[in-house]
Amino acid sequence: MEDLSLHILDIAENSLNAGAQNIRVLLIEKNETLILEIDDDGRGMNEDILSKANDPFFTTKEGKKIGLGLAFLSQAAEETGGNLKIERRTEKGIQIIACFNKNNIDMKPLGDIKKTMRVLKASHPEVNFVFEHIVEQGDPA
Numbered sequence: 001m002e003d004l005s006l007h008i009l010d011i012a013e014n015s016l017n018a019g020a021q022n023i024r025v026l027l028i029e030k031n032e033t034l035i036l037e038i039d040d041d042g043r044g045m046n047e048d049i050l051s052k053a054n055d056p057f058f059t060t061k062e063g064k065k066i067g068l069g070l071a072f073l074s075q076a077a078e079e080t081g082g083n084l085k086i087e088r089r090t091e092k093g094i095q096i097i098a099c100f101n102k103n104n105i106d107m108k109p110l111g112d113i114k115k116t117m118r119v120l121k122a123s124h125p126e127v128n129f130v131f132e133h134i135v136e137q138g139d140p141a
Contacts, residue, residue: 003111010069018042030136034100041093080104
């Protein structure tokens, strides 16, 4: 995927397929770090599925043999020296946290995230989408 907005679209579609009614996308920028968090209240994942979630040759989607979305997001983060973490919610849902080193040459551009969110909202008006972009100021030198 060319930019982070496409990763957001892919992960949001996974959330929608899991029956999510609330999807929150949070970008936090601080110094050299970019954190992308995507939370949903969908069905979530059991331990077995969670352990296979980053495997590109595993998917829960009927009729498909591969699931590249999380694997590609994980790879994008790792290429910058970052990582991807998937956490189950206690009630229901999933939280995906991808950390990136913004100064790494392999950092993908953000892309048109506002347009991505507009497309999601327009195509799924029954779902509550929240987007926040926080830029924190680092310690003065």
